[in-house]
Amino acid sequence: MSNRENWIDIAKGLSIILVVIGHSGHLEVNHFLAWFRMPFFFFVSGLIFKYAGDFNYKAWSRIQMQKLLIPYASYGILFILSFLVFHPSIDYLLHTSIQFLYGGKILEGAHLVFWFITCLLLTRLFFGYVLRYTLAIQVSCIGGGYVLAHLLAACFPDMAFPLNMDVALVTAAYFAAGYYCKTWIKKWMADWKVLLVCFLISSTFLALDYFGVFIFQLDLKYRIFHHIFLDLIIPLSFVLLLLSVCVRIASHGLFGWISRLGVHTVTIMYLHVPVNMFIAMLFDLRYGVIPYTIIGIGIPLLISVLFQKSSILSFLFLGRLTKSQAVRKKEPFVS
Secondary structure, three states: OOOOOHHHHHHHHHHHHHHHHHOOOOHHHHHHHOOOHHHHHHHHHHHOOOOOOOOOHHHHHHHHHHHHHHHHHHHHHHHHHHHOOOOOOHHHHHHHHHHHHHOHHHOOHHHOOHHHHHHHHHHHHHHHHHOOOOHHHHHHHHHHHHHHHHHHHHHOOOOOOHHHOOHHHHHHHHHHHHHHHOOOHHHHHHOHHHHHHHHHHHHHHHHHHHOOOOOOOEEOOOOEEOOOOHHHHHHHHHHHHHHHHHHHHHHOOOOHHHHHHHOOHHHHHHHHHHHHHHHHHHHOOOOOHHHHHHHHHHHHHHHHHHHHOOHHHHHHHHOOOOHHHHHHHOOOOOO
């Protein structure tokens, strides 16, 4: 698979649209989107993750942390100072700063989605580390971590781990599924039998949940994952269906704007919540799913384009390496 196939960018663009819609305040829509929107993100991240054999893990880890934690800190500090205008108190400053540093499920307000960034970083570091071993050890570590996370969620449901460290053990499974399946993924997406099975699984659980026969819940941020097998089967069924749609969109040249969104997913991820919050608080507005989604995508997209025009802003808010760093990089992974 090439490093940047159009359907991959379409998949990333579609995934960020689903994330923005999920945060629009429509609880029923968010309930169903939560089944697969974040697994979709991690699966696609695994698809484009490349391993080049022997490498310097410490050097690679530093690059990964720089690419993700510098924007994390830049946006975090920016949002704390920006919303201090609406809540001018020491208590607010201390409370928000402590939440930001601790991370994970306790994050709220403008920092609502920041858990994803640290979870993605921990997922990459964990997966990159286990790749040095045999396939059997890799599967054992990832599978064992996945089971351990479910046990922790069952035994300590109210606990908030720093940076959602335990959730990274679950997301590593989705990430690994994308990585290990990259050889066969296009064949599966073209096989109507595979898609039929995925459709039957997805539609069956949607119907069971809708009619109250079996309520399925999956919310990674809040550590809501109760079914070891279904937490893989249901999200991955949706993921394969969505990816098949992305491939067909790409093959017909439709909705090219979605692929352009795929290049700006991180900026949209960070900004869609605070931008909508800022507008709502500034103008005392309340609006529905469609305006929220248009604002949450449109304004961050324009800001991302502006960031790209400045090397300093690209470094601070996009995590892009400077020219001197890029020359030294020789990174064995691409993700």
